[in-house]
Amino acid sequence: MSTNTKSFSSSSSEDENELRRGPWTLEEDTLLIQYIARHGEGRWNLLANRAGLRRTGKSCRLRWLNYLKPDVKRGNLTVEEQLLILDLHSKWGNRWSKIAQYLPGRTDNEIKNYWRTRVQKQARHLKIDTNSAEFKNIIRGFWMPRLLQKIGDQNQLSASHQNSITASPPEPQFTEQGAVNMSGYVNNLDIENQNKECIFPLEVPMDQMSRTSQFSEYYPSSPSCGAIVHHDHNVNNSGHDMEVFNLVNPTAVDNFCVPEGESNWLETDFSCSMWNMDELLQRC
DNA sequence: AAAGAGCTCAACCGCCCTAAG
DNA sequence: TCTTAGGGCGGTTGAGCTCTT
Incomplete structure (x- = not known):
């Protein structure tokens, strides 16, 4: 957002010697850019004086570093x-x-x-x-995997030279209970033909970690399926970073509750598949 | 269409550290 | 050793924009 169009906070009758505050004008920007182009940055108070800017050195420094410097990227974060x-x-x-x-x-x-x-x-x-540890777990166990998946999706799109524009998956919807609605996210990991009883503990390369958060899509109604819980981090024989996942015993889930003062199951294991978290919480 | 709520982000504030004298 | 100026950093503010009702 350019501030050049913003209204000025100081009046036109202000004291000529008074330091200016508020949004920078195009003229001020130009003065600052030209001065730094000739003399370089640093000694900001001196710079402000010599450039003819009625600004504090701090203000000049901030304007340069945060906005005017040529290598400052504009636009949304990738x-x-x-x-x-x-x-x-x-x-x-x-x-x-x-x-x-x-x-x-x-x-x-x-x-x-x-x-x-x-x-x-x-x-x-x-x-x-x-x-809180709870929020950090949400970041690590859900938000970051979602971003990883987005990156994977982007790479897939560019690799296959798809011309049609595909709507990006919706942002995760958090609820007040801490549950997450994963609907709409379908992964491509081919585990359908694998023996469900044998895939756990499951080691997944870090770069595919996001996909593991959607395993539950394959087991939405299976009685043998519980929450897939992020178990550990490991480095395999080949030296690859692996995430290790385990399956929670479904019978234990049936009787699942969080003893008072021991809510760490939810906290430490929030980085799980989010399998029916709503349901899990209702069972508490 | 209008009003209010919510959001974004440039700019400022105040504290702290460091180096020079 | 003390003082002071310059600069860096994290926290906060508020104008303007966008969205919602």
Whole structure:
């Protein structure tokens, strides 16, 4: 969004010596760009004076780094970038500038805004704290796999040179109970011919991990099927990163409940297939 | 069509760290 | 060692835009 069209906060009768605030004008942008082109960046207070800008050095620095610098990317974050943000945030928390170092062309401000407007919004809907283990599990176990799947879908599309435009899958719908409606997501993993009793524990390459979240699509009514639970992370003999999944005993699911103070089953295993979570919760 | 709610994102604020004098 | 200026960083704000009713 260009700020050049925004209304000005300061009046035209303001003191000539007073520092300006608010949106930058095209003229100010031009002055800043031209000065930096000739003299380089740094010494921002001095730069502001010499460039003839009635702005603080901080304001100039921010305008340059977040908006005017040539390598600043504009436009929506890509799916890959979103995935990286979620991953890095899970490691480092609100270290926006550190996260931004791994997303060329993106600013810490932009990443921070993404987190606050998109990610925290989901946490508000779920009425849970973004710093809680529960929310982190949702990010790791559902949101990130969904983004991985989107990336896979995009790659498939480009690989097959499909010309027809396919509607991207809808965003996951979180409910207040923490359940997720997976309808509409159908995977292509060919496990139909496999022996269901023998596929668990199941090792899945990290790059196919998103697909495992939809196994339940194949077992919607099978009495021998329970929730597919994210079990572990492993490195196989070939050195590939693998995710290990296990199957919850369906009879245990029948009697499933969460003892008070021991809700960690749901929390730690939220990265499961989301198999009938609504139903599971109703059985509690 | 209008009004209100919700969302986005550029810009600012204040705290902190570091280096120079 | 102390002071000060410059700069970096995370948190917050609010104008303008879009969506919903």
